[in-house]
Amino acid sequence: MSLNIVVLAKQVPDTRNVGKDAMKADGTINRAALPAIFNPEDLNALEQALRLKEQHPGSTVGMLTMGLPSAGEIIRQGLYRGADTGWLLTDRGFAGADTLATSYALATAIKKIGNVDIVIGGRQAIDGDTAQVGPQVAQKLGLNQVTYAEEILKIENGKATIRRHIDGGVETVEAPLPVVVTVNGSAAPCRPCNAKLVMKYKYATCPMERKGDEPWADLYNERPYLTLNQWSVADIDADPAQCGMSGSPTKVKNVVNIVFQAKESKTLTGSDADVESLVQELLNDKIIG
Amino acid sequence: MANYYTDHPEIGFHLNHPLMKRIVDLKERNYADKEQYADAPVNYEDAIENYKRILDITGDIAANIIAPNSEDVDLEGPHLENGRMIYASKTYENLDVTRKAGLWGVSMPRRFGGLNLPNTTFSMLSEIISAADAGFQNVWSLQSCIDTLYEFGSEEQRAKYIPRISQGETMSMDLTEPDAGSDLQRVMLKATFDEENNCWRLNGVKRFITNGDSDIHLVLARSEEGTKDGRGLSMFIYDKRDGGVDVRHIEHKLGIHGSPTCELTYKNAKAELCGSTRLGLIKYVMALMNGARLGIAAQSVGVEQEAYNEALAYAKERAQFGKKIITFPAVYDMLSRMKAKLDAGRSLLYMTSRYVDIYKALEDIARERTLTPEERQEMKKYSRIADAFTPLAKGMNSEYANQNAYDSISVHGGSGFIMEYKCQRLFRDARIFSIYEGTTQLQVVAAVRYITNGAYLAHIKEMLQSEVAEDLKPLKARIEKLVELYEEAVAILKGSDIDSHDFLARRLYDMTGEIIMSLLILDDATKAPELFAKSAQVYVQMAEANVNGHYTYVKNFKAEDLESFKAE
Numbered sequence: 092m093s094l095n096i097v098v099l100a101k102q103v104p105d106t107r108n109v110g111k112d113a114m115k116a117d118g119t120i121n122r123a124a125l126p127a128i129f130n131p132e133d134l135n136a137l138e139q140a141l142r143l144k145e146q147h148p149g150s151t152v153g154m155l156t157m158g159l160p161s162a163g164e165i166i167r168q169g170l171y172r173g174a175d176t177g178w179l180l181t182d183r184g185f186a187g188a189d190t191l192a193t194s195y196a197l198a199t200a201i202k203k204i205g206n207v208d209i210v211i212g213g214r215q216a217i218d219g220d221t222a223q224v225g226p227q228v229a230q231k232l233g234l235n236q237v238t239y240a241e242e243i244l245k246i247e248n249g250k251a252t253i254r255r256h257i258d259g260g261v262e263t264v265e266a267p268l269p270v271v272v273t274v275n276g277s278a279a280p281c282r283p284c285n286a287k288l289v290m291k292y293k294y295a296t297c298p299m300e301r302k303g304d305e306p307w308a309d310l311y312n313e314r315p316y317l318t319l320n321q322w323s324v325a326d327i328d329a330d331p332a333q334c335g336m337s338g339s340p341t342k343v344k345n346v347v348n349i350v351f352q353a354k355e356s357k358t359l360t361g362s363d364a365d366v367e368s369l370v371q372e373l374l375n376d377k378i379i380g
Numbered sequence: 381m382a383n384y385y386t387d388h389p390e391i392g393f394h395l396n397h398p399l400m401k402r403i404v405d406l407k408e409r410n411y412a413d414k415e416q417y418a419d420a421p422v423n424y425e426d427a428i429e430n431y432k433r434i435l436d437i438t439g440d441i442a443a444n445i446i447a448p449n450s451e452d453v454d455l456e457g458p459h460l461e462n463g464r465m466i467y468a469s470k471t472y473e474n475l476d477v478t479r480k481a482g483l484w485g486v487s488m489p490r491r492f493g494g495l496n497l498p499n500t501t502f503s504m505l506s507e508i509i510s511a512a513d514a515g516f517q518n519v520w521s522l523q524s525c526i527d528t529l530y531e532f533g534s535e536e537q538r539a540k541y542i543p544r545i546s547q548g549e550t551m552s553m554d555l556t557e558p559d560a561g562s563d564l565q566r567v568m569l570k571a572t573f574d575e576e577n578n579c580w581r582l583n584g585v586k587r588f589i590t591n592g593d594s595d596i597h598l599v600l601a602r603s604e605e606g607t608k609d610g611r612g613l614s615m616f617i618y619d620k621r622d623g624g625v626d627v628r629h630i631e632h633k634l635g636i637h638g639s640p641t642c643e644l645t646y647k648n649a650k651a652e653l654c655g656s657t658r659l660g661l662i663k664y665v666m667a668l669m670n671g672a673r674l675g676i677a678a679q680s681v682g683v684e685q686e687a688y689n690e691a692l693a694y695a696k697e698r699a700q701f702g703k704k705i706i707t708f709p710a711v712y713d714m715l716s717r718m719k720a721k722l723d724a725g726r727s728l729l730y731m732t733s734r735y736v737d738i739y740k741a742l743e744d745i746a747r748e749r750t751l752t753p754e755e756r757q758e759m760k761k762y763s764r765i766a767d768a769f770t771p772l773a774k775g776m777n778s779e780y781a782n783q784n785a786y787d788s789i790s791v792h793g794g795s796g797f798i799m800e801y802k803c804q805r806l807f808r809d810a811r812i813f814s815i816y817e818g819t820t821q822l823q824v825v826a827a828v829r830y831i832t833n834g835a836y837l838a839h840i841k842e843m844l845q846s847e848v849a850e851d852l853k854p855l856k857a858r859i860e861k862l863v864e865l866y867e868e869a870v871a872i873l874k875g876s877d878i879d880s881h882d883f884l885a886r887r888l889y890d891m892t893g894e895i896i897m898s899l900l901i902l903d904d905a906t907k908a909p910e911l912f913a914k915s916a917q918v919y920v921q922m923a924e925a926n927v928n929g930h931y932t933y934v935k936n937f938k939a940e941d942l943e944s945f946k947a948e
Contacts, residue, residue, distance in 0.1 A: 283441050286482035286495055289433045290419035310422065 093149030094246065096140045097201055098169060099212030099225065100133035100154055102162040106217050127161065129168050132213025134281035136274040139243050140211050141173045141282065147246065151175045153204065157185055157196055160299035166319050170292040171284035177319055179297050184324035185335050192338035194227030199329045200322060201232060211272040214239060229271035236271040237264060241278045297321035384508045385439025388685065390723060390911055391504055394730040395428055403498050403734060406741035417490045431501045437481050438505050445477050446512035453513060454805050458640035463626035465593035465640045474516050475548065485546025487527055492538065493546030499740065500733040503678040510682025514809040515638025517682065519591050521675045525551040525598050528668045529617065532655035537617065541596055549595035553668055554586045554644060562822060564600065564661055565610040569646060571601035580616055580653055582646040592642025593627050595620050600665055603657050615660040616651040624649025635808030672817045673774040674736060677729045680781035680813045684722040687788035687806045691715060694792050714787045720918035721780040724897035727904055732773040735766035765839065768830040775823030776893040778813035785810040824889045832874050836892045837867060843899040849906040855920045859898050862924060865931040866891050872934050880939050887930040894923040
């Protein structure tokens, strides 16, 4: 059967190589110091989607992302690797969204796309590390969900067989379609960009990314595939109150940059007294209990 | 993230050369493909942008997949199973990623699924892949054998084989045999015409065949019974799908372990004739070898870069006597010479590849229409100069790769002798560069006629006409002095007896290479001083000492001296 697959992907600051200037004085991320990249586990998800497309001829893979106009790069990166299309949710109304408002916007967009068989994204994004968006999207769409997926083994008779990465091993589960899948970083790495696809799509942009003076501007009239889908709050018929800042109950009070130093370490033995004192400390700090 | 292309702006610099415009215009036939192919460029700027994008993809794969795999590939190597060669396991990973990235059939026209890249861009990709793993570069870059099939095969053969290469099938050129190495005229593999099945049949043995269990082979074989020289040899296409060729043995080599070197037995293997009979060696293999030599030049430049990078990184980290070793003159002497050879050698490589590109593009246009008299003249000019430059680019760079690998170990000190460090592999890998596709000594043989007929000298004098930056004028004046010595040495060579001529040729060859590279690096430093000013200074200084040394040698040499050199 041919599948309609939507990949959820996010443009994130590259927090893997954080330097001293990663945070601004006010505790927010210094985006200028951290290059914007394709969230790593979303790349694992894209690879699973592209493999399904190869195994099921006639399938389509679409990239769905929300962010600044520059997040059009996420769609291009998908197209360069074999995705067929993409949608960028970009609008001031989407700005400042927490995971609830984000999943509302994504779920609403998926409804608008319609007839989706598989929604697949990374387990979590490296900027927030919440792992909430995938499950919330499933909940809002009323779909089954499989988290921590490592490999989609097969899709047969309307059911997906998926291997999950769990504590201490793996388990294989079955889920009826449509299904939301979040993919773990231990899954196969994503394929490289393909030379021909990069040449074909290198000037593909959503309208808000354009300045209007591009030397290749004429091509936008001749080649419709160079214009990426760009959707606003109104375009997906979303409730503005549930989007962006107004739809986000989470308020960030402050962000602290913590660097652990060797002198802050504590050495504990296996003695009952040491274990007891550790448990007590964790209870006091409300880390456990 | 590391990227072997963007980390080295010295590579991309060579796309800015003024000749590129002519090359791309010829290669793209006024950008006619844009109507039919979404990936075809719409103009010159777009084409260059495409090249940069492809280089970027390759630089990423090279740094993040092929290079990390290279140690395992080196340790595991290929093995033999029931007459078939099995690559090191990570070689399959490398092949898979280059296929998914679409880096196959790169030089072929789009109608056959190719990327229509000029040789200059192909050489850049080659260099980058070689820096990551020189052995894998062989497996990948042997795809350029398809150029020869494209040039001399029939339209039917093109349509049958080229799309398969564009999909990532591999190639080999089956030339050498146990008794035919450098001397290919002695090839004995027998080709007979099978009247019943209307095809050719190959029987015999090939030895030292790089990537010998490939999907599509170009084979040099003796089709003319009773002949003993090159005129009885023809070129054939063997398709592995037809069967009949087995791998009998895989060589255990000093280096490039990722590149399988096979001994092949042909047992009545079905084959197709490529082109006409009797032209196998004298025409087709010569074309094949010229392409392959440029491939080795690119492979060498990749290792020159990697050896330098390894040495530089180590010298920055390692402290002795309370100081980082990079601060010691004896160490930065080595590092600066490595970088100078790299920059100058690379400049020679890309100058050569541009010359090749112009005449090959015109040759290809000549298959479609008659060239104008001006175009014919242009083709002749660049064909001649490409022929002269190819043995220089191959010979000089293969020697530089070895020198840089040697110096890289020296910079590492004792650690360089330990197998955990990459520089030892580079040293082992580089050793073959100055041997295969014609030893350096044979590159000298190929170049010497252009020394004595004055072709290089004329070219050098033309290069001297170029303007250089004000602050580089003193360097240029020093090169001018070297050219005077060179001219004198050429005259001595021309006047010497045959044995002295052959004996002294290497010195003249080195002088030629060093003077041409001095002028090239001077030009590069004029255009991009931030990248090349230091190397220009270092290179010319080094070339000056060498050229003076060679001059003294040639000048003081007497025919009777030869007796003392003869080995007994």
